[in-house]
Amino acid sequence: MMHTCPRCESKADLMAKSPVEGAWEVYMCPVCIFTWRSIEPESITKPEKYNRAFKVDPADIPLAENVPPLPAKYVNK
Amino acid sequence: MAYKDFREFLTKLEQEGQLLNIHDEVKPEPDIAAATNAMSKLGQETPAMLFDNIYGYTNARVAMNVMGSWPNHALMMGMPKNTPLKDQFFEFADRYSKFPMPVQREEKAPFHEVEITEDINLFDILPLFRLNQGDGGFYIDKACVISRDLDDPEHFGKQNVGIYRMQVKGKDRLGIQPVPQHDIAIHLRQAEERGENLPVVIALGNEPAITTAAATPLLYDQSEYEMAGAIQGEPYRIVKAKDSSLDIPWGAEVVLEGELLAGVREFEGPFGEFTGHYSGGRSMPIIKINRVYHRANPIFEHLYIGMPWTETDYMIGVNTSVPLYQQLKEAYPNEIVAVNAMYTHGLVAIVSTKRRYGGFAKAVGMRAMTTPHGLGYCKLVIVVDEDVDPFNLPQVMWALSTKMHPKHDAVIIPDLSVLPLDPGSSPAGISHKMILDATTPLAPETRGHYSQPLDSPLDVDKWEKRLRELMQ
Numbered sequence: 391m392m393h394t395c396p397r398c399e400s401k402a403d404l405m406a407k408s409p410v411e412g413a414w415e416v417y418m419c420p421v422c423i424f425t426w427r428s429i430e431p432e433s434i435t436k437p438e439k440y441n442r443a444f445k446v447d448p449a450d451i452p453l454a455e456n457v458p459p460l461p462a463k464y465v466n467k
Numbered sequence: 468m469a470y471k472d473f474r475e476f477l478t479k480l481e482q483e484g485q486l487l488n489i490h491d492e493v494k495p496e497p498d499i500a501a502a503t504n505a506m507s508k509l510g511q512e513t514p515a516m517l518f519d520n521i522y523g524y525t526n527a528r529v530a531m532n533v534m535g536s537w538p539n540h541a542l543m544m545g546m547p548k549n550t551p552l553k554d555q556f557f558e559f560a561d562r563y564s565k566f567p568m569p570v571q572r573e574e575k576a577p578f579h580e581v582e583i584t585e586d587i588n589l590f591d592i593l594p595l596f597r598l599n600q601g602d603g604g605f606y607i608d609k610a611c612v613i614s615r616d617l618d619d620p621e622h623f624g625k626q627n628v629g630i631y632r633m634q635v636k637g638k639d640r641l642g643i644q645p646v647p648q649h650d651i652a653i654h655l656r657q658a659e660e661r662g663e664n665l666p667v668v669i670a671l672g673n674e675p676a677i678t679t680a681a682a683t684p685l686l687y688d689q690s691e692y693e694m695a696g697a698i699q700g701e702p703y704r705i706v707k708a709k710d711s712s713l714d715i716p717w718g719a720e721v722v723l724e725g726e727l728l729a730g731v732r733e734f735e736g737p738f739g740e741f742t743g744h745y746s747g748g749r750s751m752p753i754i755k756i757n758r759v760y761h762r763a764n765p766i767f768e769h770l771y772i773g774m775p776w777t778e779t780d781y782m783i784g785v786n787t788s789v790p791l792y793q794q795l796k797e798a799y800p801n802e803i804v805a806v807n808a809m810y811t812h813g814l815v816a817i818v819s820t821k822r823r824y825g826g827f828a829k830a831v832g833m834r835a836m837t838t839p840h841g842l843g844y845c846k847l848v849i850v851v852d853e854d855v856d857p858f859n860l861p862q863v864m865w866a867l868s869t870k871m872h873p874k875h876d877a878v879i880i881p882d883l884s885v886l887p888l889d890p891g892s893s894p895a896g897i898s899h900k901m902i903l904d905a906t907t908p909l910a911p912e913t914r915g916h917y918s919q920p921l922d923s924p925l926d927v928d929k930w931e932k933r934l935r936e937l938m939q
């Protein structure tokens with residue numbers, strides 16, 4: 391079953407399953423690193439219900455500011 | 468007195484009625500964060516909480532709000548739980564002045580009980596969960612992060628123990644926020660200049676002295692371990708890491724050994740911060756975890772951070788105020804009485820001082836802004852007379868109401884440095900700052916009508932004591 395990142399709508403990976411079988415699973419998005427548990431409220435787990443102010447466009451991710459800045463030798467590579 | 472480990476401190480809290488065991492089944496989200504946020508609303512004397520019935524886990528335990536009240540802060544220092552805040556401040560200042568206390572080295576620690584070096588999965592080892600709705604993931608935000616100065620690796624004091632927000636970003640990967648003002652950013656810079664990874668150790672679930680020292684704004688070459696010893700009044704116990712020369716708190720519940728990857732930045736956040744606002748959506752360094760140790764059935768200590776006041780504010784209130792107090796006293800030893808820098812980590816600070824002559828209080832306000840901590844905080848410094856208790860806000864408001872003249876006593880200094888997380892700073896990291904001089908004008912500054920201050924009826928002190936007896 392495919393899991394869609396609620397925040398950037400990329401395809402997400404399974405990270406963990408509950409020690410008690412079947413209680414929940416944890417997913418992580420490899421693009422925006424959003425992480426969620428399957429049993430969280432739909433405002434967290436469903437792309438269409440995720441808070442719009444916190445949505446991430448994958449195209450913006452490479453533009454994010456580096457904190458702290460990278461030394462020049464890494465930037466020029 | 469010292470607590471040997473996290474569990475001994477929890478036991479003390481329980482004996483003192485300052486630990487609430489919650490056996491109700493809770494969901495990881497939103498219950499644990501919601502309960503902790505709710506606890507902070509119940510006053511300044513709330514207990515720690517220990518959750519032991521978490522849906523989907525078999526034997527996980529999560530401790531919250533461990534230092535989230537003044538009684539718990541007093542117990543951290545081994546004082547009676549009802550010690551007034553101002554007394555806690557002066558006791559802390561006294562112990563702070565006993566720095567440095569030499570450490571005690573050990574060979575073995577309880578966390579050596581279980582060791583994992585293959586197939587590490589942090590999600591299986593720790594009952595991780597989301598704190599605030601906008602958070603980008605599950606964070607670790609009360610752990611001690613330890614690193615060394617690569618150019619001076621033998622210098623014990625330059626080894627840093629700090630508390631940084633860390634986003635769990637994979638089975639053995641963490642994102643970390645080392646803002647440039649933090650000591651670990653100096654170590655990372657050295658490593659990246661060399662093109663080497665920086666060894667780090669992360670210790671979770673510690674007794675409270677090291678957590679307090681790690682959250683105290685010390686100078687770069689001052690050891691948090693030697694400060695923890697001074698705070699607890701006994702040598703602090705440490706044990707060596709296996710993959711590096713780093714020293715680890717002996718009493719930790721869980722220890723992660725790894726390295727900060729040189730030259731790597733990755734999307735991080737947002738995360739609800741102590742400013743009461745989210746920050747994030749920036750690219751930050753990555754830690755790769757290579758080795759994990761933990762006590763059998765470890766307790767996961769976590770920190771809810773959100774709209775003030777929360778545990779963070781109790782944790783960094785007194786230990787932020789005291790260094791500022793000591794640094795002001797270095798400049799004006801006979802005048803400075805007390806400092807309250809408890810508001811949003813000292814973005815607002817209140818200084819109680821005697822004055823030598825007119826204009827003196829404004830100089831004290833400017834000196835507060837130029838202390839090491841003040842460079843990133845002290846956006847507003849309120850200066851009050853020596854007989855005003857800076858921890859008593861009604862008294863401070865009285866001083867502002869009656870002693871402060873806006874034409875003479877409100878001083879704005881433009882475009883000073885402030886921490887970039889201040890949501891009002893513009894650009895991030897730059898803000899005007901203000902001094903409000905609420906002291907009584909003193910010659911040659913003669914203005915206002917202050918010659919007839921109210922006195923008290925005779926024998927008030929005697930009656931206060933008698934009334935306390937009658938009301939017991």
Ligand SMILES: [Zn+2]
Nearest residue numbers: 395398419422
């Ligand atoms: Zn995503």
